[in-house]
Amino acid sequence: MTTHTPAGGPLGRLSLSRLISRRAQSIDASGIRRVFDLAAKMKDPINLSIGQPDFPVPTVMKEAAKAAIDADRNGYTVTQGIPELLHAIWQHLKVNVGWHGPTDELGAVVTSGTSGGIVLAAMALLDEGDEMVIPDPYFVMYNQLGKLTGGTMVRCDTYPDFRMTAERIERCITPRTKAVLLCSPSNPCGTVLSGAELKDIVDLCRRKQVLLISDEIYDEFCFSDARENGKCPSPAQFSDECLLIRGFGKTYGCTGWRLGYVAGPKDIVQEIAKFQQYTYVCAPSMAQWGVVPSFGVDLSPMVADYEKRRQMVVDTFADITSVPRPGGAFYAFVEVPKHLGMTGQQFIEKAIDHRVLVIPGNVFSTRDTHFRISFATRPDKLAEGLGILRGMMTA
Numbered sequence: 260m261t262t263h264t265p266a267g268g269p270l271g272r273l274s275l276s277r278l279i280s281r282r283a284q285s286i287d288a289s290g291i292r293r294v295f296d297l298a299a300k301m302k303d304p305i306n307l308s309i310g311q312p313d314f315p316v317p318t319v320m321k322e323a324a325k326a327a328i329d330a331d332r333n334g335y336t337v338t339q340g341i342p343e344l345l346h347a348i349w350q351h352l353k354v355n356v357g358w359h360g361p362t363d364e365l366g367a368v369v370t371s372g373t374s375g376g377i378v379l380a381a382m383a384l385l386d387e388g389d390e391m392v393i394p395d396p397y398f399v400m401y402n403q404l405g406k407l408t409g410g411t412m413v414r415c416d417t418y419p420d421f422r423m424t425a426e427r428i429e430r431c432i433t434p435r436t437k438a439v440l441l442c443s444p445s446n447p448c449g450t451v452l453s454g455a456e457l458k459d460i461v462d463l464c465r466r467k468q469v470l471l472i473s474d475e476i477y478d479e480f481c482f483s484d485a486r487e488n489g490k491c492p493s494p495a496q497f498s499d500e501c502l503l504i505r506g507f508g509k510t511y512g513c514t515g516w517r518l519g520y521v522a523g524p525k526d527i528v529q530e531i532a533k534f535q536q537y538t539y540v541c542a543p544s545m546a547q548w549g550v551v552p553s554f555g556v557d558l559s560p561m562v563a564d565y566e567k568r569r570q571m572v573v574d575t576f577a578d579i580t581s582v583p584r585p586g587g588a589f590y591a592f593v594e595v596p597k598h599l600g601m602t603g604q605q606f607i608e609k610a611i612d613h614r615v616l617v618i619p620g621n622v623f624s625t626r627d628t629h630f631r632i633s634f635a636t637r638p639d640k641l642a643e644g645l646g647i648l649r650g651m652m653t654a
C-alpha cells in the first residue's frame with residue numbers, strides 16, 4: 260500500500276543531508292568519537308580520560324540545591340542570574356582579583372556552564388571574518404567557535420612548553436583580531452602562566468586594542484608551586500578590561516549542574532546577557548541556588564591530593580619523554596616518545612589494547628604527537644594506568 264501526503268503525492272523519507280547546515284557538516288567529531296567508540300568496547304578499563312573531579316559535591320551545596328527545589332524555586336530566574344549568586348560572585352572577585360563591582364563599567368552574568376559563557380561571548384564579539392587567537396593545544400570547543408560564529412580561530416602554537424606568551428600571541432594578531440582567548444590553568448596541558456607573563460599579555464592586548472578573554476574554569480586547581488601570593492595568577496589582577504569566564508562544575512564536582520559566569524566590561528556582558536535571553540533564557544535555577552554557598556568551601560585538601568597525583572604522572576615519564584610539569588587543572592600532555600615512531604592516535608589505540616584510556620593529542624591540536632592524561636582518577640587506578648603506559652614506552 261502506498262502512503263500519500265495530504266496533497267496526494269507519495270510520502271518519501273526526508274532527504275536529511277539537504278537539510279543539515281554546511282556549518283554542522285563542516286564540524287568533524289570523528290576523532291573523539293572514535294576514542295569513545297573504542298572505549299565502549301573495553302572491559303574493565305583504566306579510564307584516564309575523564310575531565311571531571313572524582314570527589315562528591317560539598318554537602319552545603321547539595322543542601323542548598325535541594326532546599327531550592329523544596330521551596331519551589333524551580334521557575335525561570337532573571338537572565339542575568341539570581342541576585343544572591345551575583346552578590347556572592349562579586350564578593351569573591353573583590354578578594355580574589357580586586358574587582359569592585361558591579362559598577363557602571365563592570366557587569367556579570369551567570370551562564371549555563373563555562374561553555375555557555377564562551378559561546379555567548381564569541382557570539383557577542385565575532386562577525387564574519389573577525390579573528391580570535393586561541394592556544395594550540397586548545398580545549399576542544401575553542402576550535403569550533405569559528406564554525407558557530409563565522410569568525411576565524413587563529414591558533415597560537417605553544418609547543419613544546421605550552422606557554423601562550425605575549426610574544427607568541429603577538430605573531431598571531433592582525434587588523435582583524437577582536438580577541439585573544441587564554442586558558443590558564445589549561446586544558447589539555449595543565450599550564451599555569453605566571454603573573455609576569457599574564458601582565459605582558461594584558462599590556463599587549465591593550466596596545467593592540469583587542470579583548471583578552473580568560474577562561475579560568477580550573478582557577479581553584481592551582482598547585483602550590485604555581486600560586487603567587489597564595490592565588491592562581493589571573494590577568495584580572497592587572498586589568499578589569501578583560502572578560503573573565505569561570506565555572507562551578509570542575510571546581511565543586513558538579514559538572515552536570517551546568518553553571519558558570521562571565522564578568523568584565525559591562526557593555527560586552529550586556530550583549531552576552533542579550534544572547535542568553537534569546538537562547539538559554541537563564542542558567543538552571545536550582546543549581547544557581549546550590550552554588551551560592553560554594554565560595555566558602557575549603558578545597559585545599561582536594562587540591563593537595565591532586566598535587567600528589569600530578570607528581571605521580573611527572574615522575575612516571577620524566578626520564579622517558581617530555582611532559583611539561585602541570586601547574587594546575589588535572590591534566591598532563593605527554594609526548595609519545597619519538598623512538599616509538601607513533602602518532603598520538605596510534606599510541607592511544609595501543610593503550611586501549613592494554614585497557615588504558617587516554618585522549619590523543621590531535622583532538623586538541625593540529626599536531627598528533629602527544630596524548631592527554633587526566634589524573635582526576637583514584638590514585639590506585641592512576642598508578643596502575645601509569646605503570647602500563649610506562650611499560651608501553653620502555654618495552
Ligand SMILES: Cc1ncc(COP(=O)(O)O)c(C=O)c1O
Nearest residue numbers: 310372373374398446476506508
Ligand atoms: C578549558 C575549559 N573550558 C571550558 C570547559 C567547559 O566547562 P563547563 O562544563 O563549565 O561548560 C571545559 C570543560 O572541560 C574546559 O576544559
